[in-house]
Amino acid sequence: MRVELDNLSKSWDGVVGADRITLDIADGDLVAFLGPSGCGKTTTLLMVAGIYKPTGGTISFDGRVVNEVAPKDRGIGMVFQSYALYPHMTVFGNISYPLRIQKVNKGEIRERVQRVADMMGIGDLLDRNIAQLSGGQQQRVSLGRALVKEPQLLLFDEPLSNLDARLRLSMRGEIKRLQDGLGITSIYVTHDQVEAMTMADKIAVMSKGVLQAYDVPEDLYDRPKTLFVAGFVGNPPMNFFDVEIMRTDGDFRAKSGAIDLVLPADRAEKAAAAKGKVIMGIRPEDVDLVDDSAPAGEGLTLTGEITVVEPLGREDLLGVGINGVDMHVLVDKARGVRVGDSVDFVFNTSRVQFFDPETELSFLWA
Numbered sequence: 001m002r003v004e005l006d007n008l009s010k011s012w013d014g015v016v017g018a019d020r021i022t023l024d025i026a027d028g029d030l031v032a033f034l035g036p037s038g039c040g041k042t043t044t045l046l047m048v049a050g051i052y053k054p055t056g057g058t059i060s061f062d063g064r065v066v067n068e069v070a071p072k073d074r075g076i077g078m079v080f081q082s083y084a085l086y087p088h089m090t091v092f093g094n095i096s097y098p099l100r101i102q103k104v105n106k107g108e109i110r111e112r113v114q115r116v117a118d119m120m121g122i123g124d125l126l127d128r129n130i131a132q133l134s135g136g137q138q139q140r141v142s143l144g145r146a147l148v149k150e151p152q153l154l155l156f157d158e159p160l161s162n163l164d165a166r167l168r169l170s171m172r173g174e175i176k177r178l179q180d181g182l183g184i185t186s187i188y189v190t191h192d193q194v195e196a197m198t199m200a201d202k203i204a205v206m207s208k209g210v211l212q213a214y215d216v217p218e219d220l221y222d223r224p225k226t227l228f229v230a231g232f233v234g235n236p237p238m239n240f241f242d243v244e245i246m247r248t249d250g251d252f253r254a255k256s257g258a259i260d261l262v263l264p265a266d267r268a269e270k271a272a273a274a275k276g277k278v279i280m281g282i283r284p285e286d287v288d289l290v291d292d293s294a295p296a297g298e299g300l301t302l303t304g305e306i307t308v309v310e311p312l313g314r315e316d317l318l319g320v321g322i323n324g325v326d327m328h329v330l331v332d333k334a335r336g337v338r339v340g341d342s343v344d345f346v347f348n349t350s351r352v353q354f355f356d357p358e359t360e361l362s363f364l365w366a
């Protein structure tokens, strides 16, 4: 089912939940709503579900406006963070509940519940009480209860937040496989960018009720349209510097009190047209230590002082001060550098970003 939100808004006397959200979800896609707590993800989801009534705009399913359609008639299945299971019922009782409400006949209920439970890997737990299940099993029951209605649209609201890290990882793969296999259009609310990046076909990034970007994951990461998206997507976050772009002897250079770097023309040209300061962004993994094995070209290195060395296992995260400006650098191996060392860093300037400090829009992609 195709889902379209057109200027969808919700507010409660003065409090804005969602502000003119406009986006299109293709049939069979999984779209993530991503953003910090309070940015309007749940509000928007609940409007799609029909639980919140919009104060403006429309929701359409396959081209038909559904604003006035009751939640139970929208063909949706919902999965929440709190499993919202009936604790006094068995697994069978919980999964079959929506079908019993619809007065589906007993034989068909048996069959559909068994099929969904088998698909979720809980087919042999149907007679168990909810209290006897692990968190992961409970979340499977709650997913089974959403699926048994054979919905046209699945709505997830932070479904994995209560699970431990390891289980989250496996459940996220499981949900994605299931959703892909069944081809059910889905909206997946999360504040966890890794979840969004790994599961979603497209990601809607929200901040303060406003849609900031709606893009495929790799574009959000490599071609962020706004300063907010650049800073929110990626961990550790992108480094930002206030610079002026100068053109000397045909070279573009980013200059400030702290830095002086030569830039490739295709990245710098548009930002150079701006008068005054611009914001330059570079990701921690696009800066590296200079050593004999990796000599750097002239104008691509800066010297900084190590302020923090954090071993992350596979990589090391360095805190670096460059003439008073802080920066994070992610390196494969810290190669014995210590706090207080003065070290040369090479910048992969083919990946720098530039933003307008006034509008916070990208000079490259907005």
Ligand SMILES: Nc1ncnc2c1ncn2[C@@H]1O[C@H](COP(=O)(O)OP(=O)(O)O)[C@@H](O)[C@H]1O
Binding pocket: 012, 015, 016, 017, 018, 035, 036, 037, 038, 039, 040, 041, 042, 043, 044
């Ligand atoms: N029922 C409500 N009444 C009043 N304000 C609400 C209600 N639901 C949400 N809000 C407000 O709307 C904003 C967005 O909330 P929400 O959609 O729950 O954010 P998220 O799910 O992204 O964490 C918040 O400021 C929140 O306080």
Ligand SMILES: [Mg+2]
Binding pocket: 038, 041, 042, 043
């Ligand atoms: Mg929420």
